[in-house]
Amino acid sequence: METDIRFRHKSLVESSKTGDRSSQYQLYELYVDAMYNIGMRFLGIKEDAEDIVQDSFVDAFKNLHNFKYESTFGAWLKRIVINKSINHLKVKRLPLATMDDHEYHLTEDEAHEKVDPVDILKVKTGIEKLPLGYKQIINLYLLEGYDHNEISEVLGISTSTSKSQYHRAKKKLVEIINTL
Incomplete structure (x- = not known):
C-alpha cells in the first residue's frame, strides 16, 4: 500500500515536471493542509501562513527540475515552507531571543526535568x-x-x-x- 502511494506521488511529480496542471493541482491538494499547518506554527497569522504556502508551491513547481528524490516530495516542500516562514520572520525583523553564549552550559548527562503528562x-x-x-x-x-x-x-x-x-x-x- 505504501509503495502504491509513493509510486502515485512520484508519478504526480513527474507529470508536474512536464507542466501538467492537473498533476500539480493534485500535489497541491495532497500537501496544502499540512504545509499550512507548518506555516501557522511558525507565523501564527492566518494570512501570512496562506501567503507563504502559496509562494512555496509556486517556487516548488518552478524548481521541480531540481527535485531529485533524495527525500519525499512532502519533505522537500516542507523545507521550502519552513525556510520561507523563517525568512518572512527575518524580514519582519522579529529576532530570536538574545543570549549570552556563556550564560548557560549544557552537558549530555544533564538531568531532565520531570513533567507530568499533559493534554x-x-x-x-x-x-x-x-x-x-x-x-x-x-x-x-x-x-x-x-x-x-x-x-x-x-x-x-x-x-x-x-x-x-x-x-x-x-x-x-x-x-x-x-x-x-
Whole structure:
C-alpha cells in the first residue's frame, strides 16, 4: 500500500515536471493542509501562513527540475515552507531571543526535568505563548524533527545557541503549561 502511494506521488511529480496542471493541482491538494499547518506554527497569522504556502508551491513547481528524490516530495516542500516562514520572520525583523553564549552550559548527562503528562491542548497553548525565538526552536526541533546543526544553519546561529535556546524554550514551556 505504501509503495502504491509513493509510486502515485512520484508519478504526480513527474507529470508536474512536464507542466501538467492537473498533476500539480493534485500535489497541491495532497500537501496544502499540512504545509499550512507548518506555516501557522511558525507565523501564527492566518494570512501570512496562506501567503507563504502559496509562494512555496509556486517556487516548488518552478524548481521541480531540481527535485531529485533524495527525500519525499512532502519533505522537500516542507523545507521550502519552513525556510520561507523563517525568512518572512527575518524580514519582519522579529529576532530570536538574545543570549549570552556563556550564560548557560549544557552537558549530555544533564538531568531532565520531570513533567507530568499533559493534554496536547495545553502543550499547543503553551507553545503559542512562547516568545518567538523559543517558539521557532521548539517548532524546528520537536515538531519538524530538525537537529541542532540543521537549526543553526536555517536560523544562522551557532549550534550551541540552538541547544541553549532549546533548553530555555523547553523550560519556559514547562513553566507556561504548569500555569494553565
